[in-house]
Amino acid sequence: MIIKSIYLENFRNYEKLEVEFNEKVNILIGNNAQGKTNLIEAIYLSSMSKSFRTNTSSDLVSFNKEFAKVKVKVKDDDIDRNVEIRIDNNSKKIIKKNGKIIRKTSELFNNIIIVVFSPDDLSIVKNDPIKRRTFIDRELCQLKPKYYLALTSYNKTLKQKNALLKERKFNDNLIEVLDSQLAKYGTIISKYRKVFCLELCNISNKLQKSITDDKEELVIKYINNFKNNEITEENLYNILKENRKKDMEKGYTTVGPHRDDISFYINGIDVKKYGSQGQQRTCALTLKLAEIEIIKNETEKYPILLLDDVLSELDSERQEKLISHLDMVQLFITTTDIPKQYKDNNEIKIIKIKKGTVYN
Numbered sequence: 001m002i003i004k005s006i007y008l009e010n011f012r013n014y015e016k017l018e019v020e021f022n023e024k025v026n027i028l029i030g031n032n033a034q035g036k037t038n039l040i041e042a043i044y045l046s047s048m049s050k051s052f053r054t055n056t057s058s059d060l061v062s063f064n065k066e067f068a069k070v071k072v073k074v075k076d077d078d079i080d081r082n083v084e085i086r087i088d089n090n091s092k093k094i095i096k097k098n099g100k101i102i103r104k105t106s107e108l109f110n111n112i113i114i115v116v117f118s119p120d121d122l123s124i125v126k127n128d129p130i131k132r133r134t135f136i137d138r139e140l141c142q143l144k145p146k147y148y149l150a151l152t153s154y155n156k157t158l159k160q161k162n163a164l165l166k167e168r169k170f171n172d173n174l175i176e177v178l179d180s181q182l183a184k185y186g187t188i189i190s191k192y193r194k195v196f197c198l199e200l201c202n203i204s205n206k207l208q209k210s211i212t213d214d215k216e217e218l219v220i221k222y223i224n225n226f227k228n229n230e231i232t233e234e235n236l237y238n239i240l241k242e243n244r245k246k247d248m249e250k251g252y253t254t255v256g257p258h259r260d261d262i263s264f265y266i267n268g269i270d271v272k273k274y275g276s277q278g279q280q281r282t283c284a285l286t287l288k289l290a291e292i293e294i295i296k297n298e299t300e301k302y303p304i305l306l307l308d309d310v311l312s313e314l315d316s317e318r319q320e321k322l323i324s325h326l327d328m329v330q331l332f333i334t335t336t337d338i339p340k341q342y343k344d345n346n347e348i349k350i351i352k353i354k355k356g357t358v359y360n
């Protein structure tokens, strides 16, 4: 799958822009605050219908404009497709696929599959659990529409229950109903996560070995609240019920998939607690490469990879390892300097960006 071109109108600091892309490597180069990340944010939007850096869609509309528009042309198995997204400054969105309006966001997923790698991801191993859950959620939402639906319903129900707990408006019947809903959706979520983490563990371990010349064995474990790791609705319902009293005191739901996590072990040692910064970064790199492979296995296509300012954060050895694994994917790299691996290479496209314009 390849993104052929993009058209932007009133998107962030771009008034109007049309650019064609290279099938392999695109280097978006420019000083700080010129619009490099904005451009890849627009690409990401066309895949997920939201940004990877804000949850408020109206942030994407240029200041003082009424709407933003992003149109992306894609080539997939030699078939041309396009996606168009219009966002109003009240955050209302209209999404079109090949000119036809899409009613459900989930219909967009699986259409253009994207992986983003930014400096923030380098600390995924030691960051807060929410970052690791977001990592899993992003992947599964793109690949499994049922997961997306279960997650959306779970989060909605959880919000409702937490509001009741917070206001101390206990209504046993209602809490009972909400807990059964949470158990139902939560079990679906956890089943997908379990399978995903197993695959992630297998693929990551192979990659970690290849990156560290067989020195490091990586194990990834899915951490959840289910007793004996038995992922059943009944099990989750009972755990929610057991914790109800405590949750009422605390004012929020203390157990369930919204508290899940993953842990990483290199040669048996917990990387989060005891790993060196170097190991934590290699592990993050491995995870990203594994993500690409999982997508390839699931969809038989390589995703598009967006590297936002991440190369300069890696030492040259890790840069080499990363790039050597990326031959098959279409790459978008934002940077202030051309990475040395791509100097004197005529097969790449260099896109120079300044104040929301592309120049030669």
Ligand SMILES: Nc1ncnc2c1ncn2[C@@H]1O[C@H](COP(=O)(O)OP(=O)(O)O)[C@@H](O)[C@H]1O
Pocket: 011, 012, 013, 014, 030, 031, 032, 033, 034, 035, 036, 037, 038, 039, 059, 060, 061, 062, 063, 334
């Ligand atoms: N909604 C918006 N309307 C207009 N300009 C915006 C908007 N959001 C961000 N910007 C501008 O975009 C620029 C940052 O662009 P960004 O792509 O993050 O920079 P970089 O090139 O460093 O990646 C800043 O100058 C910021 O003021």
Ligand SMILES: [Mg+2]
Pocket: 036, 037, 038, 309, 334
């Ligand atoms: Mg940037």
